[in-house]
Amino acid sequence: MNGMNGHGPDISGFSHAKGQYFLREAFKVIFEETICKSTDVNEKVCDWQDPEQLEQLLDLELRDSGESHDQLLSRVHDVAKYSVKTNHPRFFNQLFSGIDYHALAGRLLTETLNTSQYTYEVAPVFVLMEDVVLTKLRSMVGWLSGDGIFCPGGSISNIFGMNVARYHAFPEVKRQGLWALPRLAVFTSQDSHYSVKKAASFLGIGTDNVFLVKTDQSGSMDPEDLEGKIKLARSQGAVPFYVNATSGTTVRGAFDPLDSIADICEKNGLWMHVDAAWGGSVLFSKKHRHLLKGIERANSVTWNPHKMLSTGLQCSVFLVRDTTNLLQKCHSASATYLFQQDKFYDMSLDTGDKTIQCGRKVDCLKLWLMWKAVGTKGLTERVDKAFALTRYLAEEIEKREGFQLLYKPQFVNTCFWYIPPSLRGKENSADYKDRLSQVAPAIKERMIKQGTMMVGYQPLNGQVNFFRMIVISPHISQRDMDFCLDEIERLGKDL
Amino acid sequence: MNGMNGHGPDISGFSHAKGQYFLREAFKVIFEETICKSTDVNEKVCDWQDPEQLEQLLDLELRDSGESHDQLLSRVHDVAKYSVKTNHPRFFNQLFSGIDYHALAGRLLTETLNTSQYTYEVAPVFVLMEDVVLTKLRSMVGWLSGDGIFCPGGSISNIFGMNVARYHAFPEVKRQGLWALPRLAVFTSQDSHYSVKKAASFLGIGTDNVFLVKTDQSGSMDPEDLEGKIKLARSQGAVPFYVNATSGTTVRGAFDPLDSIADICEKNGLWMHVDAAWGGSVLFSKKHRHLLKGIERANSVTWNPHKMLSTGLQCSVFLVRDTTNLLQKCHSASATYLFQQDKFYDMSLDTGDKTIQCGRKVDCLKLWLMWKAVGTKGLTERVDKAFALTRYLAEEIEKREGFQLLYKPQFVNTCFWYIPPSLRGKENSADYKDRLSQVAPAIKERMIKQGTMMVGYQPLNGQVNFFRMIVISPHISQRDMDFCLDEIERLGKDL
Numbered sequence A, B: 001m002n003g004m005n006g007h008g009p010d011i012s013g014f015s016h017a018k019g020q021y022f023l024r025e026a027f028k029v030i031f032e033e034t035i036c037k038s039t040d041v042n043e044k045v046c047d048w049q050d051p052e053q054l055e056q057l058l059d060l061e062l063r064d065s066g067e068s069h070d071q072l073l074s075r076v077h078d079v080a081k082y083s084v085k086t087n088h089p090r091f092f093n094q095l096f097s098g099i100d101y102h103a104l105a106g107r108l109l110t111e112t113l114n115t116s117q118y119t120y121e122v123a124p125v126f127v128l129m130e131d132v133v134l135t136k137l138r139s140m141v142g143w144l145s146g147d148g149i150f151c152p153g154g155s156i157s158n159i160f161g162m163n164v165a166r167y168h169a170f171p172e173v174k175r176q177g178l179w180a181l182p183r184l185a186v187f188t189s190q191d192s193h194y195s196v197k198k199a200a201s202f203l204g205i206g207t208d209n210v211f212l213v214k215t216d217q218s219g220s221m222d223p224e225d226l227e228g229k230i231k232l233a234r235s236q237g238a239v240p241f242y243v244n245a246t247s248g249t250t251v252r253g254a255f256d257p258l259d260s261i262a263d264i265c266e267k268n269g270l271w272m273h274v275d276a277a278w279g280g281s282v283l284f285s286k287k288h289r290h291l292l293k294g295i296e297r298a299n300s301v302t303w304n305p306h307k308m309l310s311t312g313l314q315c316s317v318f319l320v321r322d323t324t325n326l327l328q329k330c331h332s333a334s335a336t337y338l339f340q341q342d343k344f345y346d347m348s349l350d351t352g353d354k355t356i357q358c359g360r361k362v363d364c365l366k367l368w369l370m371w372k373a374v375g376t377k378g379l380t381e382r383v384d385k386a387f388a389l390t391r392y393l394a395e396e397i398e399k400r401e402g403f404q405l406l407y408k409p410q411f412v413n414t415c416f417w418y419i420p421p422s423l424r425g426k427e428n429s430a431d432y433k434d435r436l437s438q439v440a441p442a443i444k445e446r447m448i449k450q451g452t453m454m455v456g457y458q459p460l461n462g463q464v465n466f467f468r469m470i471v472i473s474p475h476i477s478q479r480d481m482d483f484c485l486d487e488i489e490r491l492g493k494d495l
């Protein structure tokens, strides 16, 4: 049909009609393989192949000539087949999982529209939509005004926090660089995300100037130690300017005490950033949002809907309380080819200069469409369900022989050891920790090779390798929790 | 069908069956609106609405309750309707445009698989695929070894260039920050992309330490002035370490003389980065790749396939020639929860610590699938066709009364003025420039409001507002070029 609508002659491989036919056929394969099958509990989570073998199976090499329609469809099929099914009900490996069909529809629409979110001119719908979504998220934080922007991930949102704080304290840094400034110091808990360190080295502040604050037994920042570390930094001649508090730590799911931290920041004149990349979505829950009490006192917040809300990667926001256009002042370069000052519409709608990016993917639509679909209520229900399932899981772990919780979960991260029969009662033997540390990796290898489930493990603060199970997906149930524990036992009981 | 495959009970709004039904229906709307219609030359490129009006039309507000299936489908429809059609044959406004169906299929597959590109464990296919694609792109640059990573956009790739160069020269910066270093200086041409300045302020180097090198008449860096600026920086006590050369400048499409710049970098011991975000794809063309002669002597390169190759946003690579794992050393934080060192497979496959991101979108698949589909040959043909069409356009401009080229295009950017009859022959009157500067914005307003085409304009280096027409899409023809000139004339002849 497209041959008739006035298109010029096509060059090889670029016919609209053929292209559209391919796209429709590919979508069928994608639908079957990555949606129907990958949400089916009877299918594997992953189809493990050794790297060498997988390379052979996939034939990745790029050649001079193109391939046929059928070959390309089988490529789509194979990519799907050998990829990990993060939509699968037994995928608990990361801080994202599950499928939200409305968000996915938003993603498909984003991809076909393929525009860049920098000016009203090329992204009218998304400029307005981003503003509405940011305003709504800010209102949940407790701010009636402020600013913000979608970023390609929470790490970059966290880097923005540190950069905006630095500019706020020392605006001359933008032009003169750090040489014009005293040595700076930033503070974050030892359990905080590694992006805080990455931010410090990237921004030229250096990881030596990141002071790690102690955490208590559950993984929350110790405010007394924060005060101590601020004094320590000052005694070393550094100038404290930034505290990163975490709402929902990556491994233990702990929440830093925001009110106490805010008191300390106010007293010391420090910028308070809350990394709520993981825990921000708890704000949807009336029952649990007390965990973030005090977040409204922060100066800036990172929040990743692509984690707990399953919008799909990438969906992360950086929010600031400031109302003086700090974000723009800090990041702008005022390129005249993009942000012309003689446009015929309100040029404050060209928000692209608030970021360090130029082209910027549209990340708001998936969240917006999902929200329209289920409403705030639906998202609240989802968050509450994840907490409830986690409680169930923790209780089951406490009941079962051979399973040991590290501590009662505050959030939806459940950290536990599986102790195989051969190690039970041997807690006091010299090699216990050493042997226990080998259990989780061994079970993990087996589960991946069999493809029955995926769950992460890691050591932390002297605790040897333990499982970290993450419960997010609205599509999972107690049965899936039971399965996981049974499966870990099945895979590890001979170790 | 999904009710039977063992899923647990659904909570409201999260049924697989309903969700899949919605997704299928949404895809039909998306296909019709953003693919069929938006590639049809008889449809509008954009359906302009004032912001206030658009806000009302879209009803963006997020509410407590969700909406019905039909309401949501009409939301999908409306978002598509009021968005700019970057796939449209008359969209020449940005450095991206057009549609590649295979790349789009890759994007849809990426979205449904929804994984993060940091470990082999969760992205086995994409870890291997990214490596193959990067290796291939490096080989086109002229490197048989090296390293690289996909980044969320060329600006971030450019920031990586500056950061890796700084780490290479002063590895202590990662821990100690810039205070341990002398004042640094970077060099880039006055026509280079604004991300170089953004990089300098973000990394704490400061825009005052960015020395702008003069360009010649066509917009290429003047190597003599580069040498002069290096001396100037030294005389001011700053330490030069980084030169950003541009292959394909944003506005004029100029190519800096890479061999001369490489000579100067070698002589002075400076890191040479080539920002080929825009022009990198010229390497596909045997006929035109001489424009990038010397690129193999660079230390690092930015290249955005999402621009000239129409892979869709975002698709940008950062390539380094280094073989000592510099990228990893510079950016790593070695998080033990993600990059466990006791995994059962080759852990060098966990490439996620080479970047400052944590979660990272899969950006290689769209490029890979497109390449598989049309082969290197098809991409070569596409690049050559864009050059040929640009030459045609420039010739037409030279022939037409009232049109004036700023200079002969080197690349696929054509910069020209339209001079309405009222201004012809008035070149010497005092207000000529002032009046000419108002022509492009006025025409732009009309074309957007009528929705017939989109093309950008800007002032540069004392030249008042001129049009910058960008020819990329494999689906356009001479007829589209003719149309654009006719249309500009039609819209502007009474000005």
Ligand SMILES: Cc1ncc(COP(=O)(O)O)c(C=O)c1O
Pocket: A357, A358, A359, A360, B095, B152, B153, B154, B155, B156, B158, B192, B193, B195, B246, B248, B249, B250, B275, B277, B278, B304, B316
């Ligand atoms: C020469 C050049 N470099 C870098 C960039 C930045 O690329 P991105 O928009 O992907 O950040 C651009 C964007 O137009 C560009 O033209």
Ligand SMILES: Cc1ncc(COP(=O)(O)O)c(C=O)c1O
Pocket: A095, A152, A153, A154, A155, A156, A158, A192, A193, A195, A246, A248, A249, A250, A275, A277, A278, A304, A316, B357, B358, B359, B360
């Ligand atoms: C607490 C926390 N902050 C920030 C991040 C980084 O987010 P992203 O992966 O989107 O960069 C993570 C990622 O897991 C996290 O857990």
